[in-house]
Amino acid sequence: MSRYNAHVTEPKWQAKWQELQVFKAERDENRPKYYVLEMFPYPSGKLHIGHVRNYTMGDLVARYKSAKGFNVFHPMGWDAFGMPAENAAMANNTHPGKWTYQNIAEMKKQFAALGLSLDWSHEFATCDVEYYGQQQALFLDMLDAGLAYRKNASVNWDPVDMTVLANEQVIDGRGWRSGAEVERKELTQWFFKISDYADDLLEALDGLENWPDKVKLMQANWIGKSKGLQFSFKTIGAPEGFDKLEVYTTRPDTLFGASFAGISADHPLAKALESNPEVAAFTAECRRTGTSAEALEKAEKLGFDTGIKVVHPFDSSIELPVYIANFILMDYGTGAIFGCPAHDQRDLDFARKYGLDVTAVVSPDGEDFSVEHEAFTDPGILINSDFMNGMDIEAAKTAAIKRIEAADMGQGKTVFRLRDWGISRQRYWGCPIPVVHCPSCGVVPEKKENLPIELPEDINFDKPGNPLDRHPSWRNTTCPSCGGNALRETDTMDTFVDSSWYYARFTSSNADTPTNMADADYWMNVDQYIGGVEHAILHLLYSRFFARAMVKTGHLPARCIEPFNALFNQGMVCHETYSTKDKNGRDVWHAPDEITPDDEGYKLVKTGEKVTVGPSIKMSKSKRNVIDPVEQIEQFGADTARWFVLSDSPPERDVEWTTSGAEAAWKHLQRIWRLADEIADEHRNDEDITLTKAMHRAIKDVTEGYEGFAFNKSIAKLYEFTAAIAKSKGDRRAAMRSMALLMQPITPHLAEECWQRLGGEGLAVNAPFPEADPAMLVEDTVTLPIQINGKRRAEISVSKDAGKEEVEKLALSHDAVIRALNGGHPKKLIVVPGRIINVVI
RNA sequence: GCGGGCGUGAUGGAAUGGUAGACAUAAGAGACUUAAAAUCUCUGGGCCCUAGGCCGUGUGGGUUCGAGUCCCACCGCCCGCACCA
Numbered sequence: 001m002s003r004y005n006a007h008v009t010e011p012k013w014q015a016k017w018q019e020l021q022v023f024k025a026e027r028d029e030n031r032p033k034y035y036v037l038e039m040f041p042y043p044s045g046k047l048h049i050g051h052v053r054n055y056t057m058g059d060l061v062a063r064y065k066s067a068k069g070f071n072v073f074h075p076m077g078w079d080a081f082g083m084p085a086e087n088a089a090m091a092n093n094t095h096p097g098k099w100t101y102q103n104i105a106e107m108k109k110q111f112a113a114l115g116l117s118l119d120w121s122h123e124f125a126t127c128d129v130e131y132y133g134q135q136q137a138l139f140l141d142m143l144d145a146g147l148a149y150r151k152n153a154s155v156n157w158d159p160v161d162m163t164v165l166a167n168e169q170v171i172d173g174r175g176w177r178s179g180a181e182v183e184r185k186e187l188t189q190w191f192f193k194i195s196d197y198a199d200d201l202l203e204a205l206d207g208l209e210n211w212p213d214k215v216k217l218m219q220a221n222w223i224g225k226s227k228g229l230q231f232s233f234k235t236i237g238a239p240e241g242f243d244k245l246e247v248y249t250t251r252p253d254t255l256f257g258a259s260f261a262g263i264s265a266d267h268p269l270a271k272a273l274e275s276n277p278e279v280a281a282f283t284a285e286c287r288r289t290g291t292s293a294e295a296l297e298k299a300e301k302l303g304f305d306t307g308i309k310v311v312h313p314f315d316s317s318i319e320l321p322v323y324i325a326n327f328i329l330m331d332y333g334t335g336a337i338f339g340c341p342a343h344d345q346r347d348l349d350f351a352r353k354y355g356l357d358v359t360a361v362v363s364p365d366g367e368d369f370s371v372e373h374e375a376f377t378d379p380g381i382l383i384n385s386d387f388m389n390g391m392d393i394e395a396a397k398t399a400a401i402k403r404i405e406a407a408d409m410g411q412g413k414t415v416f417r418l419r420d421w422g423i424s425r426q427r428y429w430g431c432p433i434p435v436v437h438c439p440s441c442g443v444v445p446e447k448k449e450n451l452p453i454e455l456p457e458d459i460n461f462d463k464p465g466n467p468l469d470r471h472p473s474w475r476n477t478t479c480p481s482c483g484g485n486a487l488r489e490t491d492t493m494d495t496f497v498d499s500s501w502y503y504a505r506f507t508s509s510n511a512d513t514p515t516n517m518a519d520a521d522y523w524m525n526v527d528q529y530i531g532g533v534e535h536a537i538l539h540l541l542y543s544r545f546f547a548r549a550m551v552k553t554g555h556l557p558a559r560c561i562e563p564f565n566a567l568f569n570q571g572m573v574c575h576e577t578y579s580t581k582d583k584n585g586r587d588v589w590h591a592p593d594e595i596t597p598d599d600e601g602y603k604l605v606k607t608g609e610k611v612t613v614g615p616s617i618k619m620s621k622s623k624r625n626v627i628d629p630v631e632q633i634e635q636f637g638a639d640t641a642r643w644f645v646l647s648d649s650p651p652e653r654d655v656e657w658t659t660s661g662a663e664a665a666w667k668h669l670q671r672i673w674r675l676a677d678e679i680a681d682e683h684r685n686d687e688d689i690t691l692t693k694a695m696h697r698a699i700k701d702v703t704e705g706y707e708g709f710a711f712n713k714s715i716a717k718l719y720e721f722t723a724a725i726a727k728s729k730g731d732r733r734a735a736m737r738s739m740a741l742l743m744q745p746i747t748p749h750l751a752e753e754c755w756q757r758l759g760g761e762g763l764a765v766n767a768p769f770p771e772a773d774p775a776m777l778v779e780d781t782v783t784l785p786i787q788i789n790g791k792r793r794a795e796i797s798v799s800k801d802a803g804k805e806e807v808e809k810l811a812l813s814h815d816a817v818i819r820a821l822n823g824g825h826p827k828k829l830i831v832v833p834g835r836i837i838n839v840v841i
Numbered sequence: 842g843c844g845g846g847c848g849u850g851a852u853g854g855a856a857u858g859g860u861a862g863a864c865a866u867a868a869g870a871g872a873c874u875u876a877a878a879a880u881c882u883c884u885g886g887g888c889c890c891u892a893g894g895c896c897g898u899g900u901g902g903g904u905u906c907g908a909g910u911c912c913c914a915c916c917g918c919c920c921g922c923a924c925c926a
Contacts (some may be wrong), residue, residue, distance in 0.1 A: 218846065218921060226925075249926060262926090301924085327924045337926045345842080346924060417925055536921080616853095648853050648865070656853065660866055668865095671880090712854075716864035785860040790907040792860050830906050836859040840906050 004638025004673035007766055010749040014115055022765055023117045025073040027522045034070035035523050039531030039539070040480045042080045043125070043602045047102030047110035049573045049619065049657065050532075053645040056571055056746075057711070060646070063745040064706045066117070067769035073523050075506040076111070076118045078104050078125035081132075081430045082495045087177070089429075090461045096429040097457070100127055113725045114638045115205065115748050117765070122509040122724060126498035131505065132431040133452025134514040135497065139434060140445050147193045150443065157185035162465035163426045184287060189424040190433055190491065193841060194545045197415040198223055201544055204829055210566035212652075214537040222537050224251050224417025231332065231410025233261060233310035236319065239272045245310055245322070248415060251397035252404070252645045256385040257340040259351060261322045262303065266330035266802055269322075273306060279324065302326045310338075313409050314386065330747055332666040333415055342371040361385045391656035406472050412649040421542065423494040426466045427537035428459060430492030438479035438486040445793045447480045451486070466490055499539055500546035503529075503563055504556055505777070513557045516719070524556065526564045531570040571654040573645065575625040577614035578602060589624040592659070614654040627657050639747035640666040646711040646746060670738070671752055675725060676754035679736045688718045688730025695735045696776035702742045703772070711746075719741060733758060773787030786811050787821045787838040796837075804831050811837045 008546040018025065038058035041051060050626060053703040055554040062074040078100075085096035092099070103625045104125060111118075120439040124131050142148045156165040165175055175182055194201075202223045235245050245261060263270055265286035274280040281306040305325035312318035314737035320338070328337055329347055341351035342360040348371065351358055363369030366381035387403070388396040401412040408679040424433070432453045434446040446453060456474040468474065468490040479486040508516035547563040550556040556563075558658070595602045595611050619626045633640045643666040645817035647654040705714030725735050737758050744751035744764045755764035779800060784807065786794040793836035794816040799806055808829055811817060814835070815838055830841040 137884085180869060214845065214921085218864090221844070221922060224922095226926065228926080247926085253926075327923065327926095341925085344926070346926080411903045442849085650854080653854090658853085658866070661853085664866065667879095674880095713864085716855075719864055727872085786909070787859080790859095795860070830859095832859065836907080838859080838906050 002787060004670055004750065006639060006749065008641070009198060009753050010115060010637055011615060013749045013752045014112060017765065021761065023119045024121055025071065025119045027741055028071045029070040031069065033073060033523060034065040035073045036065065037526045038506055038527050039535060040079050040222055040502060043080055043083065043100060043103040043107050044084065047107060049627050049629045052114065052641055053573055053655065054530060054570055055116055056642045056645055057651055060706065060711060060745040061528050062117050063748065063765065064769065067741070067744065067767065069768065072808070073633040074118055075122040076120065077123050077502060077506065078103065079495070080127040081498055083751055086427060086461065090744050097127065113633050114642070116626060122506050123511050124505065126502065126820045129452050129454050134505065136434040136451050137448055138451060138514045138553070138555065140448060141447055142192065143552050147196070147549050147552070148190060150188055150190055150192065152186055153189045154184050155187050155189065157183045159183060160464060164424070189420050189422045191420040191584050192545070194414060196420045197548055198418045199225070202549070203272060203540065212567060212569055215533070215540065215567060215569065218536045219541055221638060222418065222541065225414060226325050228252065228415050229404060229410060231308055231313060231404045232414040233313065234313065236309040238269065238308045242272065243337055245269065245332040247336045247338050248413065249338060251340065252400035253382060253388065253393050254340040254343045254361050255400055257342045257359045258320055258338040259341055259357040259359065260339040262325040262328050262337050262339055264330040264335040265324055265326065265336045270324045282324060301346065301353060302355055303625050304374045313404060313407070322332055331419065332417065340818050341375070343377055345375040359384055368389065389793045413476035414507050423497055424491040426453065426493055427492055428467045430495060431490045431493050431498065433493060435489045436477055436479055436486045437489065438482060438484060440484060441481045444479055444481045450480065487567065496538060496542050501550060502543040504550060517557070522558050524560045526561065528566045528568065528571060529564040530568045551658065560776055569647065570651050571689065572618050573625060573657050573815055574616040574654050575619050575657045576616050577623045577625045578611045579614060580604065580609055580611055591624045592627065599752045625634065632662065636662060636666040639669055639750045643669060643715070643747055647715045649712060651709050651711050652723045672722065672754065673748060676740070678759050679732045680757045682732065684731040686730050688728045691724055691728040691730060691732065691735050693726035693776050695738050696772045698742065699770045699772040702778060706745065740764055741770050744783060766780065782834055786814060786815065786817060787836060789841060790838060793820065804833065807831050807837065811839065
């Protein structure tokens with residue numbers, strides 16, 4: 001009997017697939033296409049076990065769909081721009097490009113060992129000049145279409161690294177790298193006008209039937225649509241030019257409960273008042289806490305009474321004080337509000353602190369009502385509100401808006417939380433923004449024929465800041481408009497731009513325009529997109545925006561505004577943690593290969609010290625609970641790793657990597673090989689009908705698991721089917737061949753080997769997926785449980801065609817039922833054909 | 842605080858409102874072996890008066906002939922957002 005040697009077999013079949021170009025996708029109008037895409041990786045240089053799970057799932061789908069007759073497109077590339085390359089360049093005195101391409105080469109080798117059904121002929125890295133040059137063309141078209149623009153914006157500025165930081169790179173108010181206190185700085189930045197599509201991006205979520213509800217909900221919350229009223233108060237005692245104060249509210253129904261007006265510390269009116277040193281001190285304080293994380297700790301509501309008053313829009317005899325308040329955001333609505341303490345918790349906290357009136361204007365039942373320390377935000381009936389008295393909230397909102405509009409003081413308005421996407425980054429390793437700053441013409445877009453604007457190679461990171469800023473020969477250029485001396489834009493694009501359209505570029509990765517319409521038209525949309533839920537908002541929202549922008553600029557067909565037909569978020573791979581304590585009682589973490597089992601639990605291999613086993617959590621370097629997939633593949637082969645990452649948990653949930661589980665997977669695959677090997681030499685002629693039925697049952701169940709992203713259930717069925725084959729005394733060849741084809745999407749190498757050994761025709765990867773014969777799924781007899789008063793007491797075996805009456809008769813004549821009836825008659829008898837019998841006594 | 846999800850054996854997990862615990866791991870027993878490894882077989886929620894019965898899917902109610910599944914309340918855990926007017 002031969003032993004299965006993955007180290008020989010796996011490279012052999014990988015070479016065969018490559019030789020025969022099995023995974024190369026060609027347009028073919030006669031077959032339905034299927035585009036499978038996994039979120040492409042950042043080329044860190046090291047394959048992570050999470051990649052194995054992600055890409056195995058995509059590969060399963062690709063191979064399964066291909067076996068089902070689809071023309072499958074399954075490309076791969078590299079999300080290759082970004083900070084880590086610059087950090088590595090600084091640390092190792094190398095070039096970011098050199099570092100990145102070395103990593104890509106290294107990672108590609110590791111990918112190859114997994115045996116993925118990828119069409120590498122469409123491969124690109126986003127740092128390839130061919131890619132980012134087309135991205136620049138896209139940018140120019142978007143500029144033309146009014147989707148890109150420049151404006152002043154306040155950003156997180158790291159004064160040591162001299163760069164802008166994204167919000168998530170600011171930790172406790174300090175730069176994640178330099179540790180320097182981050183400043184708010186006003187800079188002129190490039191933006192994409194994603195807000196133009198806010199409503200569309202929200203509405204279209206409903207049409208994404210095969211997206212997780214969770215992701216759709218997160219996007220909807222992020223877009224944050226609210227309907228309300230924007231109107232202006234007349235002011236009393238305000239500086240020149242501020243005779244009106246614009247506010248926004250979603251609760252115009254509560255206007256008669258207003259007891260103050262509030263403005264943000266960044267509001268122009270607040271700034272105008274800063275000549276008063278007290279105001280300046282207060283606004284400075286607000287801005288400081290506004291940027292730091294401590295502000296989130298239930299920051300106390302603080303206000304500063306400006307002495308200015310505003311006049312109530314419905315009753316000019318009412319005057320309200322205007323406060324500068326620390327809880328009002330400048331970039332939402334108008335940066336100014338009216339406060340209605342009775343029906344808003346923040347306003348109530350504020351009012352109690354500063355002794356302002358609290359008048360309830362909505363009551364649960366329309367009766368008199370008052371509020372103490374908890375704002376009333378439930379539905380109710382308007383009181384104390386003049387013309388709105390007696391109305392419900394919705395009617396009152398409509399009435400208030402109508403009245404304001406009639407008086408020409410404002411109008412109903414919809415506001416979004418979603419803001420335009422700032423894409424400028426003061427960094428080298430990104431896509432240069434293709435514009436020129438000309439002293440006479442201003443900001444001038446580069447001409448398309450001058451693209452690509454390539455990053456210069458001769459740069460260094462000796463000094464902080466962007467090397468492009470201090471590279472005169474690159475920076476100095478001529479104006480595309482007047483031909484005079486001009487300076488290049490030195491900002492590069494946010495790396496999220498790169499990943500917002502790569503799925504479209506894959507369809508025609510060598511085109512000399514961003515896409516080729518014929519290819520895009522054939523391959524788009526992505527039929528199944530697979531990746532981590534951490535990209536639920538930004539990457540997916542940006543991609544949805546980009547698809548719209550590409551439709552508008554003529555780079556995608558109109559039907560592609562939603563580029564991903566189906567989305568699946570896979571769970572993470574977790575592992576137990578192992579720790580001991582050091583002299584100071586602090587945890588010291590140990591890698592899985594540093595420990596060994598002892599009598600009860602684990603000890604350190606080196607010292608024999610007892611190890612505390614912690615819960616299974618996301619693999620991380622700091623906790624050292626990391627499993628290296630390359631080592632796993634060296635030990636057991638890729639098929640074992642592929643089988644195991646899918647076997648234990650549903651794909652959307654986290655899976656725990658255990659040594660025993662990986663070994664069990666390996667043992668099972670060995671067993672499959674032994675069976676195939678044995679059966680290949682077997683000469684049995686008698687059909688085992690039980691096995692044939694088990695085969696069709698397995699085909700049906702495994703297929704359902706693949707279709708429904710329940711891969712763990714498919715694997716359970718494969719285990720059952722294996723047991724059925726092992727047990728059978730009849731001809732097992734057909735069953736084992738089906739087994740090979742059923743396993744092919746998960747363990748493609750072993751499947752090929754078994755297929756070949758069993759005399760299968762051609763390659764398993766090219767064989768059609770087995771189809772279950774419905775006739776073979778029907779059992780002649782079924783076992784029906786008998787319940788007495790809803791509790792299972794017995795079971796009977798009946799023919800599948802047994803009529804209801806026959807079943808009833810059989811049930812009533814069963815010993816257990818006779819005993820329970822004790823001579824009496826059942827009150828009720830429920831027979832669900834093929835399911836259950838319930839005797840109610 | 843708001844929004845969402847989830848609570849099932851020692852563990853990961855199965856279960857169109859219809860036999861709870863498929864499949865796998867850990868554990869235990871046995872077969873083969875001089876022995877080990879490998880392989881194979883069996884046991885595997887708890888309890889009791891053990892030919893049988895009682896209890897059991899976070900807790901308490903409800904709907905139903907029948908609830909892990911549906912409804913209400915509570916408890917616990919996880920994730921997302923975070924002063925969004």
